Amino acid sequence: MLASPLLQPENDPPKGGDLLLEKLEDSGQSTESNLNLGLPEDSSDASSGEYVQLQRRIYRAALIVSALAGTITAFFFGLYVSISLLIGALSGILYLRLLARSIGKLGTSSKTVSKIQLLVPVVLVLAVSKLSQLELLPAILGFLLYKPSLIFQILLESRSRVSPDHS
Amino acid sequence: MDSITTAASVVAAGLAVGLGAIGPGIGQGSAAQGAVEGIARQPEAEGKIRGTLLLSFAFMESLTIYGLVVALVLLFANPFAG
Numbered sequence: 001m002l003a004s005p006l007l008q009p010e011n012d013p014p015k016g017g018d019l020l021l022e023k024l025e026d027s028g029q030s031t032e033s034n035l036n037l038g039l040p041e042d043s044s045d046a047s048s049g050e051y052v053q054l055q056r057r058i059y060r061a062a063l064i065v066s067a068l069a070g071t072i073t074a075f076f077f078g079l080y081v082s083i084s085l086l087i088g089a090l091s092g093i094l095y096l097r098l099l100a101r102s103i104g105k106l107g108t109s110s111k112t113v114s115k116i117q118l119l120v121p122v123v124l125v126l127a128v129s130k131l132s133q134l135e136l137l138p139a140i141l142g143f144l145l146y147k148p149s150l151i152f153q154i155l156l157e158s159r160s161r162v163s164p165d166h167s
Numbered sequence: 168m169d170s171i172t173t174a175a176s177v178v179a180a181g182l183a184v185g186l187g188a189i190g191p192g193i194g195q196g197s198a199a200q201g202a203v204e205g206i207a208r209q210p211e212a213e214g215k216i217r218g219t220l221l222l223s224f225a226f227m228e229s230l231t232i233y234g235l236v237v238a239l240v241l242l243f244a245n246p247f248a249g
Contacts, residue, residue, distance in 0.1 A: 050214030054221070096225060103221050107203045113195065113224065121232050125239040136244050140236055150225050157218075 054153070055100050061149030062093050069145055073138065084134045088124060088142025095120040096146050168248040176245055180238035187234025191227045198223055 066089035074082035098117035106113055121143060128139045202220045206213050240246070 047211060047214035048217075051217045051221075054214075054218040058221075099224060099228065100221050103217055103224060106199060106217075106220075107206055113199060118228070118231065118235065121235055122239065125236060126243060129239075129243040136240065143232075144229070146225070147229065150222055154222055 051104065055097075058096065058100075058146075058149050058153055059093060061152055062089070062096065062146045065148050066090070066093070066142070066145050069142070077138075080133055081135055081138045084128065084136075084138040085142035085145075087128075087134065088139035089145045091120050091124045091139075092143040092146040095143070168245065172245075172247055176241045176247065180241045183234040183238040183241070187237075188231050191230045194227050195224060198227070 066086065069089065070082050070086045073085050095117050098120065099113075102110070102114040102117065124139060124143060125136070128134045128136050198220060202216050205216045209216075
């Protein structure tokens with residue numbers, strides 16, 4: 001009973017609320033954008049662009065390493081071994097692409113890192129074991145050829161952090 | 168293939184995948200937790216955090232892949248099969 005004078009009737013809207021909404025709609029701003037806590041969108045876009053650039057550097061380095069390894073293998077071990085190695089290397093790059101995509105979605109559209117990329121080595125080993133022309137060991141070694149490019153990127157980043165003037 | 172060799176290969180394949188996935192699973196979980204917390208605290212460093220997470224995930228998940236490859240070789244291209 002004591003609180004009844006404080007309650008407003010339903011027909012009487014709170015003063016100022018509708019006026020504020022009308023002002024916001026007239027100025028072309030949505031209420032969601034006004035609830036934004038000052039997140040710098042430009043820096044976020046630049047940051048995601050940095051992630052895309054890192055991915056491109058890794059893919060480029062992996063392709064170069066794969067081409068070099070394929071050429072050397074074809075020269076020393078023959079054509080079929082080289083084809084097996086190149087198939088494994090392309091599978092490794094595909095695995096890295098799927099991993100990068102799932103990490104890119106982490107925190108925005110999914111809460112966990114998906115494990116779909118682990119199907120790539122499974123399919124690779126199954127395919128190589130079924131096809132008699134391909135060999136298993138070069139395919140597995142080719143799959144692991146993405147690792148030198150990752151190590152190269154880590155060394156590059158650590159060097160640029162130590163000496164930021166030279167980057 | 169001998170039946171004992173077949174049974175041992177199947178058990179070894181299961182152990183290779185199961186035991187090999189425990190450590191990387193724990194590590195990936197804690198790394199993802201730290202990365203998401205870091206992105207929430209410092210959204211302007213999102214690209215660097217995601218890049219570091221990609222590199223660390225690739226190295227961690229390779230341990231799982233080693234176990235997976237060993238298991239698949241034991242199951243589909245067993246070198247101990249008569």
